[in-house]
Amino acid sequence: MSAPELHPDLTLLGPLLGTWAGPGSGSYPTIEPFAYNEEITFGHVGKPFLAYGQKTRDATSGLPLHAEAGYWRPAGPGRLEVVLSHPSGLLELQLGTIEASGDGGGAVIELRSSAVVGTPTAKSVTEVHRRFELSDDGQVISYNVSMAAMGQPLTHHLHAELRKQG
Secondary structure (H helix, E strand, O other): OOOOOOOHHHOOOHHHOEEEEEEEEEEEOOEEEEEEEEEEEEEOOOOOOEEEEEEEEEOOOOOEEEEEEEEEEEOOOOEEEEEEEOOOOEEEEEEEEEEEEOOOOEEEEEEEEEEEEEOOOOOOEEEEEEEEEEOOOOOEEEEEEEEEEOOOOOEEEEEEEEEEOO
16 A cells, blocks of 8 residues: 555645654753753645654653643645644644745744643643744754753753654
8 A cells, every 4th residue: 555645735744754864852941961862753635734753762661751742734835734732731822933944945843832731640841832934955853852841940951862763
């Protein structure tokens, strides 16, 4: 069975398809700095969205740290809606933009939470910002994540540089 054709609304998101992996680092005022290894996968089924899965492991021990899953949806020219679910009891709705950059298929994606909802046992997170940069050759994604959580203002939390696999 052949792969479904990419929906035309996903043209700008198409270069994200596949698996990406690499190292990252994290810090936050309420925790010790840490290093991790990450894998992100973007897939599609021919509909106007990308399925997204992410997982990280401690760079030293290899133990699982975090995971999230969701969907990236185009919301008009240059606009995105992202829905994410975290096993820690959080749900994020992110709204943002995607802009082509350079001549070889690069892009810049800016996302800001419009809602972060937690279960009664989830840690308090009130805001999340994410910025992704896809290199012009389509082989590297780097990102920065900032969050407001646990009574702290919006503060840098994560940075990673991931390379396309396969």
